[in-house]
Amino acid sequence: MASQSRPHQASGRGPARPGTPSLLRELNDRAALELLLDGKTLTRAQLSELTGVSKVTVAQMLARLEERGLVAAVGASIGGRGPNAALYSVVPSSAYAAALYMEQDLVRTAVADVTGRVIAEVREDTANGEGDPVELVRSAIDRACRRAGVSVSKLSAFVIGSPGVVDPVTGDPRLAINLPAWHEGVLAGLHGALHRNVLIENDVNLAAMAEHAIGAAAGTADFVLLWLDVGVGLATVLDGRLHRGVSGAAGEIGWLPLPGAPVTSEVRHPSGGGMQWLAGADAVRALAAEHGLGAASGGAGDTVRAAVAAVGRAGPDGSGGSGDSGAAAGRFLGEFARRVALGAAAVCTVIDPGLVVLGGEVGLAGGTALADRVAAEITGICPVRPRVVPTAVATDPVLRGALLTAVDQARADLLASVAG
Numbered sequence: 001m002a003s004q005s006r007p008h009q010a011s012g013r014g015p016a017r018p019g020t021p022s023l024l025r026e027l028n029d030r031a032a033l034e035l036l037l038d039g040k041t042l043t044r045a046q047l048s049e050l051t052g053v054s055k056v057t058v059a060q061m062l063a064r065l066e067e068r069g070l071v072a073a074v075g076a077s078i079g080g081r082g083p084n085a086a087l088y089s090v091v092p093s094s095a096y097a098a099a100l101y102m103e104q105d106l107v108r109t110a111v112a113d114v115t116g117r118v119i120a121e122v123r124e125d126t127a128n129g130e131g132d133p134v135e136l137v138r139s140a141i142d143r144a145c146r147r148a149g150v151s152v153s154k155l156s157a158f159v160i161g162s163p164g165v166v167d168p169v170t171g172d173p174r175l176a177i178n179l180p181a182w183h184e185g186v187l188a189g190l191h192g193a194l195h196r197n198v199l200i201e202n203d204v205n206l207a208a209m210a211e212h213a214i215g216a217a218a219g220t221a222d223f224v225l226l227w228l229d230v231g232v233g234l235a236t237v238l239d240g241r242l243h244r245g246v247s248g249a250a251g252e253i254g255w256l257p258l259p260g261a262p263v264t265s266e267v268r269h270p271s272g273g274g275m276q277w278l279a280g281a282d283a284v285r286a287l288a289a290e291h292g293l294g295a296a297s298g299g300a301g302d303t304v305r306a307a308v309a310a311v312g313r314a315g316p317d318g319s320g321g322s323g324d325s326g327a328a329a330g331r332f333l334g335e336f337a338r339r340v341a342l343g344a345a346a347v348c349t350v351i352d353p354g355l356v357v358l359g360g361e362v363g364l365a366g367g368t369a370l371a372d373r374v375a376a377e378i379t380g381i382c383p384v385r386p387r388v389v390p391t392a393v394a395t396d397p398v399l400r401g402a403l404l405t406a407v408d409q410a411r412a413d414l415l416a417s418v419a420g
Helices: 021-036 044-051 055-067 133-148 186-194 203-214 274-279 281-290 300-314 325-351 360-381 397-418
Strands: 071-076 086-090 096-102 106-113 118-125 155-162 198-202 223-228 232-238 241-243 355-359 387-390
Touching: 021 044, 021 055, 021 071, 021 086, 021 397, 044 055, 044 086, 055 071, 096 133, 096 397, 106 133, 106 397, 118 133, 133 155, 133 186, 155 186, 155 203, 155 397, 186 198, 198 203, 198 397, 203 223, 203 232, 203 241, 203 355, 203 397, 223 325, 223 360, 232 274, 232 325, 274 281, 274 325, 281 300, 281 325, 300 325, 300 360, 325 355, 325 360, 355 360, 360 387
Parallel strands: 096 155, 155 198, 223 355, 355 387
Antiparallel strands: 071 086, 096 106, 106 118, 223 232, 232 241
16 A cells, blocks of 8 residues: 555556466456455355356465465365365465554554454553654554564554544644644654554544444445544445545534534634534533533533433433423433434435434434434424434444454455465
C-alpha cells in the first residue's frame, strides 16, 4: 500500500498480459487461495468444483501454495464414499494485521492473523491525548505484538481509528479536537517508526464498517450510523460504499445547525455545533438532571441505561404519576429522542437511507427503547420513514472495524503477491 489515505484493493489487474501458462497458473493459485482465506477447509474436489478447473490442476495449485507456506493440509473429510479426502486450509500465520483505536484517554490495540482470528488485545490509559502520538502508537503496537508472540515485521497492515476529520489526500488526521497532539505529519512519522504503511480512518466510519460486516446493517446496501457518545458523529454507506466527502468531513454531524441549539462561530470550539450541543454526552447529563434523574455527572451511557431500566419497571407506557421515576425517565427519553430525530431527519430527507443505526455508548445503552422513539419522532417531522435500530456491535465497534479493514488489506496484499 502506498503512502495514501485509503488502502488499495487488489483487483488482480495490471498491464495487459497474454494468456501465458504462467499467468494462468497465477490466476488459478489466486482463486484457490481466495476461497480458503475466510478460514474454510476444502477438499481438492470442492476446490475443483468452485474454481471450475480439473482436480489435477487443483493438485498442482495446492502444491505451489504449500511450497510457499500459504496453504496446508489440516485433516481429512469423514463420511463420504471411498477414502477420506485431505482438507486444505490457509496457513493463519502467512500474514498478520494490527488495528488501533486512539481516544482521548485510552488506546486499544488488537492483532489478528490472516483468517481474522484475534490473537491479542491490549488496552492502556493515556494522559488525555498528550505526548508524542507516533511513540504512543509504536509502543502500543509493540506491546500487542509481544502478547501475540508475533514480530512487528510480520504485520502486513496497520489501521488506526481516530476521532475527527482525516484528510482524504494526505491521510493525515486534522480537526481532532480531543487529541491536540494528533496532527498533520503524524502519518509520515508512523511510516518511519513502523517501517510499514499505515492507514488512519475516522472512528465512526470504522464503526460503520463493523456494523455493515457483522452488525445491524449486515446485508444492507444503504444505511447511516448515527454515533451517540461523548461526541456525535455520522457515517454514511450508500450502495455498499462508505461516503467520505471531498474533504473527508462527511458525517461531521456534530456541527449541524439545528432548532434550539446555538450556532458556533468557531469550528474548533470544544462544545461543537448544534447537534453536539443537543445530543452529546454533556447534553445527555444535563437533560437527565433537568428531569430529576441525578446529577449532571457520570457516563452518558449509564444515564440512558438507567432511564431505560426505569421506564421498563414502570410498565409499557412509563406511567406511574408525575413524581414517579419511570414517568420522569420516559419524559427524558422522549425529549432526547426528539433531539436525535432532528439530526437524523435532516440526513434522511437528503439521502433516504432506509436504515438508521444508533451507535456509540448512548445508542447501545438506549437500545430499542430509544430507537423506537427516534423512529416515531422522525416520522412526525419528515416524509421519510427509515427503520431505526440500535447497534448490534456491542464491544469495541471502532476497533472491530479497524481490524476488519486491516485483515482485508492483509488478504489483498497476500493475493497480490500470488498474482505476481
